[in-house]
Amino acid sequence: MTSMNATSASPSPIWQRWLMALGPLVVLIAIVALFLSSDPLSVFTGEVPPIEELQTQRVVLNSDGITIHLLNNGPDPVTIAQVLVDDAYWHFEITDGDQKINRLERATLEIPYPWVEGEAHEVVILSSTGVTFPVEIAVALETPEATSKQFTAYGLLGIYVGIIPVALGLLWYPFLRTIGSRWMNFVLALTVGMLVFLAVDTILEALEVAVEVPGTFQGGPLVYLVTLLSFLAIVAVGRNSKRPDSRLFLAYMIALGIGFHNLGEGLAVGTAFALGEASLGAFLVVGFTLHNITEGIGIAAPIAKERPKLIHFVLLTLLAGAPAIIGTWLGGFAFDPLLAVIFLSIGAGAILQVVYEVTRLILRSAERENTPALSWMNLGGLTAGIAIMYFTAFLVA
């Protein structure tokens, strides 16, 4: 007892602190080991059949047949026994991975099936227990291969969706320089409105893709958590930078957020083309071009009162627009839902950060001029920003 009192009175020696830190972990490991060895849940499970789940990651059609990339996202291993295509047993080869796919492992099936262009096919994968996993091919079309020609073509789509509209929007910069501070606030409010729309749109897009993410990775929560963390991280970057209140820096931040958003739009266009939706894809390209013109205005608004070098405009355009090219490439050649969710969520966080920063700009301006921050003018700008995005989205939604 005396020794106990002594230790609590004076600072503990280092080994005791380690013991205190690690003690609970040791107990935890012991309890888990006990739980697993005694298997108290056997009462509930008994001899239940395995829970088999397979997720299709990607389907590729080419002159060799059909290639399917699979992921086991269930708790138990799945053994692939046979493959049916359009209700017929068909030969297949597992070119990557094993016939027995363990939890979170992948496998690639190559099926030499003479699919017919423009028609629908259904592949059914049968496991050793006879469970069926259908893979629908709604319209069979040759999957674009990553040839330099295809790469260029997809890149061009990205330029139309990302770079051209942003550059066109920036062409309003000279005009923005001529307007008074009241109208400038209107334009800033319009930018906020546009960004709010983009934030909502990006989060919804991320949630939509999150459904396709294997359950283990918790796509839904991932959207919110990555959005929150990326928002805080970018705010922290801004606060710790040498010129936290630089308007040019803010313009770059807006361009970054918009860049992530345009990545998502590039994904949508790229996937549409990869799925053979060339007609819809063409429609989407025109829609996104119109839709994204406002983004250039948003980037130009904070720097209207400054006179940055021309190179900054080029860099801003690339930062905001070029991710759309990366998006079309990813969507066209290697769509991965998990990656898409993470990119889109980072984008949402980045956009929320610039909403925060541009709002601060408006608040400061209002304070300086002693006018209400939420003037009719500013509310009008905000509404106009949202409305423009909402109605031009009719072209793509």
Added chain:
Amino acid sequence: MSNNAVTRRRFMAGTLGTGAAALLARFANKASGQDGGQYNGNGEHRGGAHSDGVSGPMGRVDHARNGFHPTEILTDFNYGDRVVEENGRTIREYDFIAIDQEVEIAPGIFFPAWTFNGRIPGPTIRCTEGDLIRINFINASEHPHTIHFHGIHPASMDGVPIMENMQHMPRDLTGPGMIPSGESFTYEFTAEPFGMHLYHCHAIPLKRHIHKGLYGAFIIDPPEPRPEAHEMVMVMNAFDTNFDNANEVYAVNTIAFAYNNDPIQIKVNELVRIYLVNLVEFDLLNSFHLHANFFDYYDTGTTLEPTLRTVDTIMQVQGQRGILEFRYRFPGMFMFHAHVSEFAELGWMGMFHVVEDATIIGMEGMNHD
């Protein structure tokens, strides 16, 4: 299972909702030269390449592990586990045990089956009209079962469950009902009429008890035997592996593509007789088509004259059966399969390997050169 491509497609498909979008899409289609056809301007096929020998399942079934071989089942006619003569009458005794057993029905696909004597189809009972048949049935399965024979017999031997309206009746008018797990019963009756018949479990729920594998062929020969021939029994069956009331695997004698992998050897000009029965559950019809040949068909086998002459395809509903007789004129590989192409490509497909041979069975008096 979700599919990102499909979800994406749905997302995109929303655009087609407006008429303007549809028009624009059509315009874009025209502009890009897509006509939806499968051939491009150069007459080149667009799609996956066609080639021989890529259809069918992968690998082979381990027949030894199953405990039965489909090639042996073809000619495994059981004339009785014990046969005695009594007052000039033949008594044939059979031992039937219901066993729950996993069966590899297609390479790598294991079906939790219910069987008679550890095989699907169950033993092929073979006897002559007028014989006394005694089936000692032991239920070693976890579920109650019966054996219901198609034939003429007293109600007490009909092997059906005791339905609500039968409960108050004496058992000699209803039979014992379902035989519980661990119990036994002896079915006894006179084999009649001659023909190609069947038996199956009639316990409820009926669909499941049949498609799980509790059935077999029951051949009663006419008092004057049919001409000598190369005889075989084929039970057309199918399996619903994911329990969605539709079959994933089709076969004759259980194993998908069994006679595709091990073609049935027959000889040029020898008389072949097939005892065929359809036990496929869930599908309304099944059929048998013979390649490069025609056959005579005896529906239900209850006549000595064919009911159909010179046909190459017959159909059977569930429980329907008959006898086919044919000879092959040319050597080579000849397919036989359901002429429901879906069933054929899902496993009900086999081959006859017809070989030249000086020995001719059942060919007396026939010209051949």
